[in-house]
Amino acid sequence: xxTATEEPxxxxxxxxxxxxxxxxxxxxxxxxxxxxxxxxxxxGIDLRIEQxxxxxxxxxxxxxxxxxxxxxxxxxxxxxxxxxxxxDDVTGVAPHRRDVNMVFQSYALFPxxxxxxxxxxxxxxxxxxxxxxxxxxxxxxxxxxxxxxERTKPGRLSGGQQQRVALARALVNRPSALLLDEPLxxxxxxxxxxxxxxxxxxxxxxxxxxxxxxxxxxxALTMSDRIAVMNGGRVEQLGTPAEVYERPATRFTAGxxxxxNLLSGTVxxxxxxxxxxxxxGAGEVRASCDAPAGARVDLTVRPEKIAMxxxxxxxxxxxxxxxxxxxxxxxxxxxxTVRLGDGSEVVVFRQNASDAASAAERGxxxxxxxxxxxxxxxxx
Amino acid sequence: xxxxxxxxxxxxxxxxxxxxxVRRPRGARRRPDWxxxxxxxVLCWLFAPIAFMVVFSFNDIAGRHNVTWxxxxxxxxxxxxxxxxxxxxxxxxxxxxxxxxxxxxFLGTLLGLALGRYRFLGQSxxxxxxxxxxxxxxxxxxxxxxxxxxxxxxxxxxxxxxxAHVMFSVSFVAITVRARVLTMDPSVEEAARDLGATPLxxxxxxxxxxxxxxxTSGGLIAFALSVDDFIITSFVSGSTQTFPLWIWGSTRVGIxxxxxxxxxxxFGLGVLLAVANTVLARRRSx
Ligand SMILES: Nc1ncnc2c1ncn2[C@@H]1O[C@H](COP(=O)(O)OP(=O)(O)O)[C@@H](O)[C@H]1O
Ligand SMILES: [Mg+2]
Numbered sequence: 107x108x109t110a111t112e113e114p115x116x117x118x119x120x121x122x123x124x125x126x127x128x129x130x131x132x133x134x135x136x137x138x139x140x141x142x143x144x145x146x147x148x149x150g151i152d153l154r155i156e157q158x159x160x161x162x163x164x165x166x167x168x169x170x171x172x173x174x175x176x177x178x179x180x181x182x183x184x185x186x187x188x189x190x191x192x193x194d195d196v197t198g199v200a201p202h203r204r205d206v207n208m209v210f211q212s213y214a215l216f217p218x219x220x221x222x223x224x225x226x227x228x229x230x231x232x233x234x235x236x237x238x239x240x241x242x243x244x245x246x247x248x249x250x251x252x253x254x255x256e257r258t259k260p261g262r263l264s265g266g267q268q269q270r271v272a273l274a275r276a277l278v279n280r281p282s283a284l285l286l287d288e289p290l291x292x293x294x295x296x297x298x299x300x301x302x303x304x305x306x307x308x309x310x311x312x313x314x315x316x317x318x319x320x321x322x323x324x325x326a327l328t329m330s331d332r333i334a335v336m337n338g339g340r341v342e343q344l345g346t347p348a349e350v351y352e353r354p355a356t357r358f359t360a361g362x363x364x365x366x367n368l369l370s371g372t373v374x375x376x377x378x379x380x381x382x383x384x385x386x387g388a389g390e391v392r393a394s395c396d397a398p399a400g401a402r403v404d405l406t407v408r409p410e411k412i413a414m415x416x417x418x419x420x421x422x423x424x425x426x427x428x429x430x431x432x433x434x435x436x437x438x439x440x441x442x443t444v445r446l447g448d449g450s451e452v453v454v455f456r457q458n459a460s461d462a463a464s465a466a467e468r469g470x471x472x473x474x475x476x477x478x479x480x481x482x483x484x485x486x
Numbered sequence: 487x488x489x490x491x492x493x494x495x496x497x498x499x500x501x502x503x504x505x506x507x508v509r510r511p512r513g514a515r516r517r518p519d520w521x522x523x524x525x526x527x528v529l530c531w532l533f534a535p536i537a538f539m540v541v542f543s544f545n546d547i548a549g550r551h552n553v554t555w556x557x558x559x560x561x562x563x564x565x566x567x568x569x570x571x572x573x574x575x576x577x578x579x580x581x582x583x584x585x586x587x588x589x590x591x592f593l594g595t596l597l598g599l600a601l602g603r604y605r606f607l608g609q610s611x612x613x614x615x616x617x618x619x620x621x622x623x624x625x626x627x628x629x630x631x632x633x634x635x636x637x638x639x640x641x642x643x644x645x646x647x648x649x650a651h652v653m654f655s656v657s658f659v660a661i662t663v664r665a666r667v668l669t670m671d672p673s674v675e676e677a678a679r680d681l682g683a684t685p686l687x688x689x690x691x692x693x694x695x696x697x698x699x700x701x702t703s704g705g706l707i708a709f710a711l712s713v714d715d716f717i718i719t720s721f722v723s724g725s726t727q728t729f730p731l732w733i734w735g736s737t738r739v740g741i742x743x744x745x746x747x748x749x750x751x752x753f754g755l756g757v758l759l760a761v762a763n764t765v766l767a768r769r770r771s772x
Contacts (some may be wrong), residue, residue: 140520179680181676181679181680190714200679201679201680202679202680202681202682203685207680207681208676208677210672210673210676210677211673212673214671214673214674214676214677215674215677216677216678216691216692217674217696218695218770227678227681227683227691228681231682231683231687234684235493241509248743273676275681276680276681279681279682335694431567
């Protein structure tokens with residue numbers, strides 16, 4: 107950094123700059139022109155993805171995840187905003203000049219080349235020595251447990267193996283970040299779960315920044331260091347899996363990640379962090395909320411935080427009475443739906459432990475309760 | 487040929503009934519396999535003219551008319567090039583066909599890529615012209631090409647035949663290439679760019695190899711169309727002879743068996759090309 111004029115543009119030097127995020131997006135927007143009309147795919151995203159992080163973009167189909175990723179890779183240019191890789195502005199730079207690699211959902215392997223040639227493709231473009239290429243390809247194939255298949259054409263591999271080749275082909279270049287666009291979407295459930303663990307292990311081993319696009323909240327929660335929840339071209343919430351799950355910041359996040367119960371009420375009074383919220387027709391509960399008295403709020407409570415009993419619980423737990431309307435037995439747990447006095451329904455998850463209190467039946471009157479700090483008021 | 491028609495349907499049927507008793511319930515075994523008979527009938531129908539051409543290239547005729555079987559000889563093969571005009575005509579046909587294949591292959595590939603990949607002004611018009619070039623009656627095409635060449639003051643002959651052949655066969659290459667481009671996963675090329683390949687390298691190492699099967703089959707169609715063409719060629723040939731034109735000219739005085747010999751050789755070459763193409767395709771996919 108001292109001699110800025112002869113600063114090399116290679117990634118290792120750039121990456122060494124302390125505190126510089128691997129990827130930063132500054133007010134990125136993207137509008138596609140289609141059929142004479144502008145489709146606003148991404149509407150002003152700000153993100154800083156740190157070196158070595160496993161970062162997920164999570165959101166429903168069509169929310170702009172792929173578009174965001176393609177702007178990082180260089181396949182789309184933003185309508186406005188700046189893309190930086192290790193602090194360098196790469197906004198107008200062509201994909202083959204960017205030090206990031208992508209794993210496509212369709213794998214996009216070269217069908218006319220062997221596994222070896224597929225994996226060696228990037229190294230050959232950098233004109234590395236052939237001995238070096240052979241060593242690195244072997245290493246990459248070892249990492250994805252595909253050594254011995256060098257001479258095979260991709261068409262003769264299973265979906266899971268093709269996925270691994272695609273991964274090796276990108277990783278072998280040691281990019282400063284690896285972009286994965288729903289890479290497990292085409293695999294069946296069992297394989298997908300195995301590959302989730304596998305990806306996490308590989309990421310930990312190689313220490314490369316992973317940016318992972320998915321619409322599967324379970325996948326994002328299991329694998330990520332941080333998650334950006336996207337909706338309608340915007341980032342709704344940014345945080346660790348626990349933060350995003352435990353404290354959803356918006357109605358959308360609460361609904362999209364896991365199951366959550368929404369209760370509408372009015373703030374009746376407050377003492378410090380905790381407010382008393384009146385739910386018309388059901389009763390009053392205490393919840394953490396900073397809205398002023400008289401304001402209308404939506405409370406959210408996760409189903410596993412709710413206890414269900416036949417008798418009214420003692421203590422300072424928030425509690426409401428209701429009737430069981432649905433019982434779904436799921437083996438390790440049972441999901442109950444309870445209708446409250448105001449007609450709204452809450453879902454309660456209960457583990458089927460051997461010492462669990464006797465299960466509730468449909469039509470039974472029960473009390474649902476939770477600790478006040480487990481219910482949050484959502485803005486808007 | 488005659489033996490093929492007799493043993494053809496018989497042999498597979500015998501095989502089927504031998505294994506059929508094991509695999510199939512008793513009632514179903516007797517039902518004749520109509521699909522198989524139908525297939526063989528169609529195949530015989532398709533190959534009968536070719537078989538006659540091959541058989542009559544060995545016909546030991548005395549006079550000018552090669553229409554009735556008079557005995558076996560190899561004399562026409564050793565005497566294949568007895569007619570200098572026919573040799574010139576055949577050479578013209580083959581060189582024009584090869585040039586047509588190369589030029590139409592090249593232009594058709596570019597056209598097919600453009601039509602499949604990009605949106606541009608005049609795209610639908612280009613599509614329309616391409617399909618109408620295929621469906622327009624050859625007589626009309628031939629006549630209008632002739633008047634075009636005359637208006638342009640081009641001397642009709644070898645080169646106008648080549649221009650005409652490229653013109654009518656380029657659409658076939660373009661259409662096969664376009665179909666391939668449309669079904670190709672665009673992210674395969676993006677992956678190449680992503681891995682550091684320049685646009686040109688991407689085309690050379692990824693796009694082109696993936697298009698090779700389509701270009702080859704388009705080129706082979708162009709070759710076949712060119713070898714075959716009579717109607718359009720007859721309008722724009724001037725005094726230049728091609729193989730089909732020469733045969734047409736000699737029908738009045740009787741077609742010599744050398745024509746059958748050359749036809750057989752061309753057919754054999756075609757079969758060889760087709761087999762080579764299949765073998766290469768199989769090797770590629772391995
Ligand atoms: N090439 C394109 N042309 C026009 N609209 C597009 C294009 N790509 C994506 N879109 C639109 O942009 C929005 C976001 O798409 P995308 O980024 O693919 O979402 P996601 O990956 O989250 O499913 C969608 O409404 C989609 O229809
Ligand atoms: Mg997508």
